[in-house]
Every structure is written in C-alpha cells, then in structure tokens.
Amino acid sequence: EPEVTQTPSHQVTQMGQEVILRCVPISNHLYFYWYRQILGQKVEFLVSFYNNEISEKSEIFDDQFSVERPDGSNFTLKIRSTKLEDSAMYFCASSALDPPDEQYFGPGTRLTVT
C-alpha cells in the first residue's frame, strides 16, 4: 500500500542552524501539507502546497520557514535559522482528491534543537 515517507526520522541541530526535512508524498497525490506537534501538545497546521505554490499557511509559518517541491517526488520543509522552540515532531501529509479530503500522514521527523 502506498505511503508517505519522511527522512530523517530524527534530526538534532544547534540553534541558528538550517535544517531541511524531507518528505516523499504518495505519487498520485496533488495536495501536500506540513504539520508539527510540540511534545504533549496538539498537532498544528503549518502550510499547504498545491500546483507548485503555497495555498495556505498558518501564523507559525513565518519567514524562517519555506517549502519546496524540487522534483516530481520530494517535498521539503526548510527552517533557515532554528530556535529552541522549533523542537517538535514534523509531519508531512498528502491528499489526492479535489477538494482535498482524507490526508495521509508520514511517520514524522523528530527535530531537536539544542
């Protein structure tokens, strides 16, 4: 069964460093998302991406964040200068339908900023 994959599973970085989180959505899906979950808290929407551009973004998704679909399979989230409060589990999701419906989530990347 097709699934969303994410790499790495765990990333440790120092404050101020740039990180790139990678996702491979399900191949025939059209809509892509990033969410994050700070330990013990809710899953929060960050950004949605469709037709090679950002569709929506939340207040969390400030200028330090960017997304890209550099080729036909990868979908990346970049954090330019990480802060301690960026430590969280980051989930990528994708959806096939138009309008988007059921979202399929990846296993997540745990980002630890020290």
Next chain:
Amino acid sequence: SQQGEEDPQALSIQEGENATMNCSYKTSINNLQWYRQNSGRGLVHLILIRSNEREKHSGRLRVTLDTSKKSSSLLITASRAADTASYFCATAWNYGGSQGNLIFGKGTKLSVKP
C-alpha cells in the same frame, strides 16, 4: 478560531468494552476526521464524516456528527489492547481558496487493558 476539542482527555477500559470519545468544534465545517496516533508515531486516518452525514461505520468504528451541536463522537466497539493509542478529531473546511488544512484537537488517550 475553529478547534476540535476531545473529551475525555484520558480513558481507561478493559478489553472487550466499548470506548466512546467526543469532540466539539466551533465553526462550520466541510468534514470531520478521526485519526489515531500510537505513542511517538505518525497519524493514521480512521474515518471521515462529511457535514451532510450523521453517522458512519467502518469495521468496529462508529462515528456520529451533530452539526447543530457542533459535536462528533467516535465509538470503538469490542476494544482490544491494540487499540491503545491517542485519538484525535480534526476538522476541515473548504471555502474561498482553503485547501482543506486540518485543525486538530488535543486528543483522547485511550488505554485498553488486557
């Protein structure tokens, strides 16, 4: 802002019993979805119910939606130890250019004892 809020926050039952979790939200929705998360893992989609539906079944899962009360319930019948996980409701609305980003609740932590 639109939010899903689940109750109870934690639920402990014996194997074979039924588990009921509730979710309330604040604004109009396109659909409501339930997800499961095993500790430290990704989110698994369980079931989606649209705003014009009142009840939906999938295996041992039964979901109801009451749009007048802005609430939903998830019933897991004949629970198993493997059902132990956190369960989240997530609401989506589709308006103007919205691409279905999900707003998650805080979740109900279900523990099923063998």
